[in-house]
Amino acid sequence: MKIRRIVAIGRKETLQVLRDPRSLxxxxxxxxxxxxxxxxxxxxxxxHIPLCVLDQEGNQRSQDLLKRFAASRYFDLYKVAASxxxxxxEIDGGAxxxxxxxxxxxSRKLVDQGAATxxxxxxxxxxxxxxxxxxxxxxxxxxxxxEVQLQAIQRRGGQIQTLTPVAVQARVWFNEDLESSYFIIPxxxxxxxxxxxxxxxxxxxxxxxxxxxxxxxxxTPVTPMELMLGKLSPYFVLGLVDAxxxxxxxxxxxxxxxxxxxxxxxxxxxxxxSVVLCIGYYVSVSIRSQVGASQxxxxxxxxxxxxxxxxxxxxxxxxxxVQDITYLVSARYYVTILKAIFLKGATVSELxxxxxxxTAYAIVLVVLAARAFRKTLD
Amino acid sequence: MNAAPDSAVDVRAVSKRFGALAxxxxxxxxxxxxxxxxxxxxDGAGKTTSMRMLASVMRPDTGGILIDGVDVLADPELAKQHxxxxxxxxxxxxxxxxDENIRFYADLFEVPDKVWRERALRLLAASGMTPFGKxxxxxxxxxxxxxxxxxxxxxxxxxxxxxxxxxxGVDPVSRREFWQILYALRAEGVSMVISTAYLDExxxxxxxxxxxxxxxxxxDTPRKLKQGMPGAIILVTSAQPRPLLEVVQGIDGVEGVLxxxxxxxxxxxxxxxxxxxxxxxxxxSGQTAGGIRQIEPTxxxxxxxxxxxxxxxx
Ligand SMILES: Nc1ncnc2c1ncn2[C@@H]1O[C@H](COP(=O)(O)OP(=O)(O)OP(=O)(O)O)[C@@H](O)[C@H]1O
Ligand SMILES: [Mg+2]
Numbered sequence: 111m112k113i114r115r116i117v118a119i120g121r122k123e124t125l126q127v128l129r130d131p132r133s134l135x136x137x138x139x140x141x142x143x144x145x146x147x148x149x150x151x152x153x154x155x156x157x158h159i160p161l162c163v164l165d166q167e168g169n170q171r172s173q174d175l176l177k178r179f180a181a182s183r184y185f186d187l188y189k190v191a192a193s194x195x196x197x198x199x200e201i202d203g204g205a206x207x208x209x210x211x212x213x214x215x216x217s218r219k220l221v222d223q224g225a226a227t228x229x230x231x232x233x234x235x236x237x238x239x240x241x242x243x244x245x246x247x248x249x250x251x252x253x254x255x256x257e258v259q260l261q262a263i264q265r266r267g268g269q270i271q272t273l274t275p276v277a278v279q280a281r282v283w284f285n286e287d288l289e290s291s292y293f294i295i296p297x298x299x300x301x302x303x304x305x306x307x308x309x310x311x312x313x314x315x316x317x318x319x320x321x322x323x324x325x326x327x328x329x330t331p332v333t334p335m336e337l338m339l340g341k342l343s344p345y346f347v348l349g350l351v352d353a354x355x356x357x358x359x360x361x362x363x364x365x366x367x368x369x370x371x372x373x374x375x376x377x378x379x380x381x382x383x384s385v386v387l388c389i390g391y392y393v394s395v396s397i398r399s400q401v402g403a404s405q406x407x408x409x410x411x412x413x414x415x416x417x418x419x420x421x422x423x424x425x426x427x428x429x430x431x432v433q434d435i436t437y438l439v440s441a442r443y444y445v446t447i448l449k450a451i452f453l454k455g456a457t458v459s460e461l462x463x464x465x466x467x468x469t470a471y472a473i474v475l476v477v478l479a480a481r482a483f484r485k486t487l488d
Numbered sequence: 489m490n491a492a493p494d495s496a497v498d499v500r501a502v503s504k505r506f507g508a509l510a511x512x513x514x515x516x517x518x519x520x521x522x523x524x525x526x527x528x529x530x531d532g533a534g535k536t537t538s539m540r541m542l543a544s545v546m547r548p549d550t551g552g553i554l555i556d557g558v559d560v561l562a563d564p565e566l567a568k569q570h571x572x573x574x575x576x577x578x579x580x581x582x583x584x585x586x587d588e589n590i591r592f593y594a595d596l597f598e599v600p601d602k603v604w605r606e607r608a609l610r611l612l613a614a615s616g617m618t619p620f621g622k623x624x625x626x627x628x629x630x631x632x633x634x635x636x637x638x639x640x641x642x643x644x645x646x647x648x649x650x651x652x653x654x655x656x657g658v659d660p661v662s663r664r665e666f667w668q669i670l671y672a673l674r675a676e677g678v679s680m681v682i683s684t685a686y687l688d689e690x691x692x693x694x695x696x697x698x699x700x701x702x703x704x705x706x707x708d709t710p711r712k713l714k715q716g717m718p719g720a721i722i723l724v725t726s727a728q729p730r731p732l733l734e735v736v737q738g739i740d741g742v743e744g745v746l747x748x749x750x751x752x753x754x755x756x757x758x759x760x761x762x763x764x765x766x767x768x769x770x771x772x773s774g775q776t777a778g779g780i781r782q783i784e785p786t787x788x789x790x791x792x793x794x795x796x797x798x799x800x801x802x
Contacts, residue, residue: 118595122584129583326579329543330596331568485564487546 111339115332119340123314127344137310141352144302145359149295159243160188162206164197171217175228175254179210184246197231207233208243220258295364296448297421299356300382300441304411306352307386308393310345312407315394315483325487334483338476342387349383360452369455377458378451381468382444386411388475389440395482415441443468495554496521496648496679497542502551504537504702511537513702515551519648519679519695524670526693527683528787534702535683536576539652542681543573556647569597572641576652576683578633580640582626586617589625590640597644604643611639614672615665631662638669649673651682655689667692687788698791705794714785717793719743720759721785722766725751725778735773736766744796746789751778753786755793 127134163176180187188206191197200206211229219226230247234240318324327337357375360366390407397403417423418432419441425433436442443464450456458465497519504512512534519525527535540546542553544564553560558567580589587608594604612618615635620628625636634654641649655663670680674694682693690696690710697707706713726732729752733745736754741762744755756762759782770777785793 112598114595114598118592122581122588122592125588126581126583321582322575322577323579323581325540325545325575325577326573328545329568329571329573329575330593331565332596333565485545487540 111333111335115336116340116343119332119337120343123341124344127348137306137348138351138355140309141302141306141355142359144305145298145356145363148298148301149359149364158186159184159208159239159246160206161185162189162191162197162200162209163187164191164194164209164211166214167212167216169217171220172212175212175251176210178250178254179247182246182250184243184250201231201233204233207236207239208247210247224262293449293453294421295360295366296452297419297445299353299360300419300421300444300448301412301415302356303349303353303379303382303444304386304415304441305408307345307349307383308390308407308411309404310348310352311342311387311390312394312403313400314341314345314391316398316400316403319398320400328485328487334485335480337483338391338480342384342391345387346380346383349387350380353379353383366452368452370451371455371457374456374458374461375451378444378447378461378465378468381465381472382440382447384472385440385468385475388472388479392475392479392482395479411441414439418442419445421445437467440468440471443471494521495519496523496556497525497681498552498554499538499542500552500554502538502541502548502553504534504541504546504548510702512541512548515702515704517697517704517707519681521679522674522677523694524674524680524682524692526690526696527681527699528685528687528690528696528791529683529699530685532701533699535685535699536652537702538699539573539576539650539681539683543571543650544568545573570647571650572644572646572648573650574634574637574641574652574654576656578637580625580633580637583624585622585624586612586628586636587621589636590643593640594643599644607643607645608639611642611669614669615639615662629659631658631666634658635662635666638666642673647678649678649680651680653683653685655684655686663689687786687791690787696787698794700795710787713787713790717785717790719755719757719793721783721789722754722756722759722763722780723751723783724754724766724770724780726776727778728776731775732770732773732777735770735775739766739769741765744792746792748788753783753789755785755789755796 127137161179163179165172165176179185185208189196189200191200191209194211197209197211201209209231211231213227213229216226216228228251230244230251232240232244232247315324318327357379361368389410393407393410394403397406415421418425418428418436418439420436421441425436425442428436446464447456447461447468450461495518497517499515499517502512502515503510515534515538517525527538529535537546541548542555542560544553544560544567547561555567556570558570560567581592584592590604590608594608599607609618612621615638617632617635617639620632625633628636634657638651638654641651655666658666670682673680684690693710695707695709696713697704698713699705706716708716724732724736729747729750732752733747736742736745736752739762741757742754743757746753746755754766756766763780763782767780770780
């Protein structure tokens with residue numbers, strides 16, 4: 111392997127990237143747009159959630175609480191149910207996304223014990239809406255709770271007591287460990303990086319075949335590994351810039367707390383980037399047309415990352431066979447790593463297992479992608 | 489495989505099929521050191537396919553190729569070190585400048601910095617390209633593109649040069665410059681295989697192979713090929729040669745007619761007896777003709793004659 115050839119190919123590729131302002135703009139704007147699109151796609155401000163209420167108590171206090179729900183701009187009262195079976199029907203049928211059940215004895219408990227429970231049922235199929243709906247419901251109850259507390263304090267002659275008279279006991283159906291948007295944005299970063307990374311390299315070989323420059327290239331003594339390393343180097347830099355954009359948006363715009371260290375983030379991101387760049391390169395080598403390569407690269411990164419990385423569907427709730435398949439999805443490791451770095455401040459040693467998996471993945475792909483290139487026109 | 493000691497390229501019974509089509513069929517020839525060898529044939533004759541196999545970017549189905557003593561099939565990467573290939577389709581980067589393209593190929597062949605810079609200056613000067621070093625390759629004229637291609641191909645001083653239709657679409661002045669460079673290379677001992685569809689250009693080669701439907705029909709020096717041609721060629725000059733075609737076709741002893749720039753070439757079995765007959769027929773037809781005389785056959789005449797004969801005796 112000759113460094114001079116790798117550098118020559120890297121320089122040539124860099125010049126070509128820099129002289130193609132359109133592709134360069136796309137390479138830098140694509141992650142920005144996708145972060146917003148996908149970030150908001152999973153993190154929309156939810157309003158007018160169809161609500162179902164069941165008042166098993168049926169008195170002044172319970173009506174008071176339920177009215178607050180109906181008055182909230184977050185909820186639209188869709189159905190006043192008469193039984194829990196009816197509630198179930200509404201939620202299962204998808205007519206209502208959230209139901210609130212005020213149990214019998216609510217007022218008495220509130221008066222006697224100073225605390226009472228209402229039940230909140232949330233349709234968790236869309237975990238994002240569910241999170242938000244549950245949070246809104248919580249805040250409505252909290253507001254009510256605060257007033258009840260205030261009244262109690264006033265009745266007792268101004269003594270301040272810290273009581274939380276009504277507690278929400280949220281139970282989410284279908285998606286028991288409901289994830290917050292904090293958990294979802296790191297997944298979005300992984301998804302955007304996977305898509306953009308593979309797109310960057312998916313054209314690089316196909317373009318040379320289409321323009322007729324590859325015939326001359328393969329007639330030189332350049333080796334497939336030199337060609338690949340040279341070609342990937344400028345896209346690696348570009349990919350890191352893209353990663354910077356995504357991660358900056360995650361922290362700066364979507365306000366995901368960042369508890370980790372930058373070196374850990376840089377190291378793991380470089381690893382994942384190598385993997386996705388190799389996927390794109392592999393596709394580019396295998397499919398000699400630019401349009402075809404770009405589409406295959408998109409499908410090959412987007413589908414598994416969306417479905418099997420654990421970012422939108424929790425892996426431990428998948429069938430066993432599908433769970434096994436997720437080990438083949440590189441984004442799975444990166445999603446795990448990102449969540450751990452962002453939310454728990456995990457270090458490299460704590461992340462040894464996913465980092466090792468990702469490294470093995472990268473090495474296998476580098477070898478496969480380099481070998482997939484044949485220096486022949488046949 | 490054993491090569492003749494002085495042969496730079498040795499092709500032995502090479503065949504290449506694309507499905508049912510035999511693009512190259514049992515091709516054999518050898519090129520001596522410092523020789524310009526021409527592969528001449530019409531479109532689809534198999535020139536590019538042959539060149540690709542010589543450049544080891546395509547594998548023959550059967551047969552063997554030695555380049556500079558290296559078995560191309562056994563060690564293609566070693567062979568590539570000594571060979572430069574200029575594909576038919578412009579293979580350089582149009583979004584890189586002339587200088588950047590040259591540097592790229594110098595780097596790929598690991599030519600020492602001082603050596604290639606000096607060589608590039610000389611080559612660019614020889615082809616009148618010195619002022620265009622900073623110009624993007626995509627903005628060069630057709631002729632300049634080809635000269636840049638040649639410069640890039642020569643920057644690592646190959647022992648064997650493979651040129652696939654290098655002068656197609658190149659103006660006559662550039663073409664002459666191009667050939668001057670090739671002759672200078674020949675003087676340095678570089679061996680060349682050059683394909684062309686231009687028969688006038690083929691005459692500049694030291695030896696020729698006439699290629700038709702993937703097969704070599706004849707292989708010899710241009711002079712020997714011409715001497716070996718049966719019959720003779722009669723030139724009729726005319727400002728409007730086209731109507732003359734009909735006049736002479738079908739006359740006894742006329743085996744073929746070829747339209748050229750300034751008249752027609754008539755291939756006859758015997759010049760002495762046919763020349764007066766033809767002159768008479770043309771005069772009788774009322775067409776204007778400048779002059780009529782016997783000439784040395786060109787390779788083009790030869791090719792047409794050979795193809796005619798092949799069609800007559802399948
Ligand atoms: N990759 C390929 N796949 C299928 N057929 C091919 C391929 N390359 C060439 N051919 C066919 O093989 C024959 C010889 O082609 P080749 O390109 O070698 O001819 P050529 O002499 O270079 O012609 P031209 O003057 O048009 O360049 C043609 O009929 C062509 O269609
Ligand atoms: Mg050709």
